[in-house]
Amino acid sequence: MKLILASKSPRRREILGMLGLHIEILTLDTAEEGDREHCTPDALVRSLAAQKVKAAWENVKDRPDAEDLVVLSADTIVYHNGRVLEKPKDHEDARNMLHALSGDQHQVYTGYAVVYRGKTADGFSRTDVQFRELSDAEIDAYVATGDPMDKAGAYAAQGRASLFVEKIEGDYFNVVGLPASDINVTMKKTFGFGLTEPD
Amino acid sequence: MKLILASKSPRRREILGMLGLHIEILTLDTAEEGDREHCTPDALVRSLAAQKVKAAWENVKDRPDAEDLVVLSADTIVYHNGRVLEKPKDHEDARNMLHALSGDQHQVYTGYAVVYRGKTADGFSRTDVQFRELSDAEIDAYVATGDPMDKAGAYAAQGRASLFVEKIEGDYFNVVGLPASDINVTMKKTFGFGLTEPD
Numbered sequence: 001m002k003l004i005l006a007s008k009s010p011r012r013r014e015i016l017g018m019l020g021l022h023i024e025i026l027t028l029d030t031a032e033e034g035d036r037e038h039c040t041p042d043a044l045v046r047s048l049a050a051q052k053v054k055a056a057w058e059n060v061k062d063r064p065d066a067e068d069l070v071v072l073s074a075d076t077i078v079y080h081n082g083r084v085l086e087k088p089k090d091h092e093d094a095r096n097m098l099h100a101l102s103g104d105q106h107q108v109y110t111g112y113a114v115v116y117r118g119k120t121a122d123g124f125s126r127t128d129v130q131f132r133e134l135s136d137a138e139i140d141a142y143v144a145t146g147d148p149m150d151k152a153g154a155y156a157a158q159g160r161a162s163l164f165v166e167k168i169e170g171d172y173f174n175v176v177g178l179p180a181s182d183i184n185v186t187m188k189k190t191f192g193f194g195l196t197e198p199d
Numbered sequence: 200m201k202l203i204l205a206s207k208s209p210r211r212r213e214i215l216g217m218l219g220l221h222i223e224i225l226t227l228d229t230a231e232e233g234d235r236e237h238c239t240p241d242a243l244v245r246s247l248a249a250q251k252v253k254a255a256w257e258n259v260k261d262r263p264d265a266e267d268l269v270v271l272s273a274d275t276i277v278y279h280n281g282r283v284l285e286k287p288k289d290h291e292d293a294r295n296m297l298h299a300l301s302g303d304q305h306q307v308y309t310g311y312a313v314v315y316r317g318k319t320a321d322g323f324s325r326t327d328v329q330f331r332e333l334s335d336a337e338i339d340a341y342v343a344t345g346d347p348m349d350k351a352g353a354y355a356a357q358g359r360a361s362l363f364v365e366k367i368e369g370d371y372f373n374v375v376g377l378p379a380s381d382i383n384v385t386m387k388k389t390f391g392f393g394l395t396e397p398d
Contacts (some may be wrong), residue, residue, distance in 0.1 A: 010273065014359075018358060019358075019361070020232050020359060056205075132380070132384070135297070141395075157371075158217065159217060159218075160218055160219060161378060162380060163393075163394070163395065164381060165370070165380055167368065167370055168367065168368075168371060169366065169368045170366050171364070171365075172356075172367060172371035180254070180361060180365070181331070181361060181362045185331070194362075195362070196362065
C-alpha cells in the first residue's frame with residue numbers, strides 16, 4: 001500500500017509522520033463547495049473531505065500503481081455557538097474569533113475520506129475544547145505571532161495556544177487536523193487493513 | 200527570568216520548546232521516595248515532583264543568577280483500577296500493561312512544582328484516557344518498537360500508540376508529561392507571571 005495525503009496541511013503530514021508512515025503529498029487547487037448555512041457541522045466536513053478525495057482519486061486513478069494507492073483527505077472546522085469559524089481574514093478577524101472563544105467551549109470537527117481501488121471509507125470526529133478566559137494582552141501577543149492566520153478558528157492547539165486550552169474531550173489529533181485513530185478503525189472495517197501493519 | 204527544567208524527559212523539553220521557551224536542563228540522579236501503597240495518585244505525583252524540584256533548587260540556589268531562576272519539575276504516572284503503572288521492567292511487563300489498559304479507561308496524573316526565589320508553586324493535572332480494544336498483534340508490534348520501555352504505563356500518547364487512544368478528557372499535554380496550561384495559571388497566581396509573556 002502507498003498512502004497519498006491529499007492535503008496542504010503540514011500538521012496532517014506531521015501526524016502521519018509520527019505514525020512512522022511514508023506518504024506522498026498531492027495538493028490540488030480545488031474549490032470545495034460547502035453549504036455552511038444549511039448543513040450540520042459533521043455533514044459539512046464530510047462533504048468537503050469527500051470532494052477533496054474525489055478530485056485526488058480522479059487525478060491518480062490511471063497511474064500504473066493505482067491498485068496500491070490509498071488516498072486520504074480531511075477537512076477541519078471550528079464550530080462555536082452555531083457558527084462555523086474558518087481561517088481568519090486578517091488580524092482583526094483573528095482577534096475577534098479568539099475573543100469569542102475565550103472562556104467558552106467550542107467543537108472541532110474533522111471529516112475524512114479514504115479511497116482504495118475506487119471504494120471509499122469515510123467518517124468524522126468531534127472534539128469539545130474548553131478555552132480559559134484570555135486577556136487582551138494574551139490575544140494580541142498571539143495574533144502578533146502570525147500563527148492564527150492559516151488556522152480555522154484562529155488557533156493551533158499544538159503551539160503557543162496550547163496554553164489557552166483548559167481541557168478537551170475527544171481525540172486531540174482531531175483538533176490538530178487528522179483523527180488518525182478513528183481513520184484507522186474505519187479503514188480496517190471497510191478495507192480490511194488500517195494505516196499501519198499489523199492490524 | 201531563566202527557566203530550568205529539572206527533568207530528563209525529552210517530551211517535557213519538547214512541550215516547552217513548542218511554547219517558544221528557551222530552557223536549561225538540569226538532571227540530577229536523585230531517588231524520590233513515594234508511598235505508592237498509601238498515597239492517592241495526586242498526592243503521590245505532587246510529592247515526587249516536590250522532591251525533585253527541591254533537590255534541583257538546592258543545586259542552583261547559590262548561583263549568581265539565582266534571583267532570575269525559575270526551576271520546574273514534574274512527575275507523571277499512569278493509574279489503572281487502583282494500581283500505579285510505572286515504566287515496564289521488560290517486554291513481558293510492557294505487554295501485560297498494554298493488555299490491562301486495552302478497551303478500558305485509565306488516568307494519567309502529572310504533579311508539578313515550580314520554585315522562584317525560594318517560593319514554590321505546585322499542583323497536578325489529571326486526564327482520563329480511553330483505550331480501544333487492542334489485538335495481540337498490535338500490542339506485540341508496538342512492544343517490538345521499544346517505544347514502551349521508558350514510558351509509565353508502557354505507551355507514549357504522541358507516537359504510534361496514539362492509534363490506541365479512542366478519546367481523552369482533560370489536558371492532552373498532561374498525558375505527554377507536562378500540563379503547561381495548568382502550570383502557567385498556577386505560576387501566575389503564585390508569582391504574578393506565567394511561562395510566557397505577556398500574562
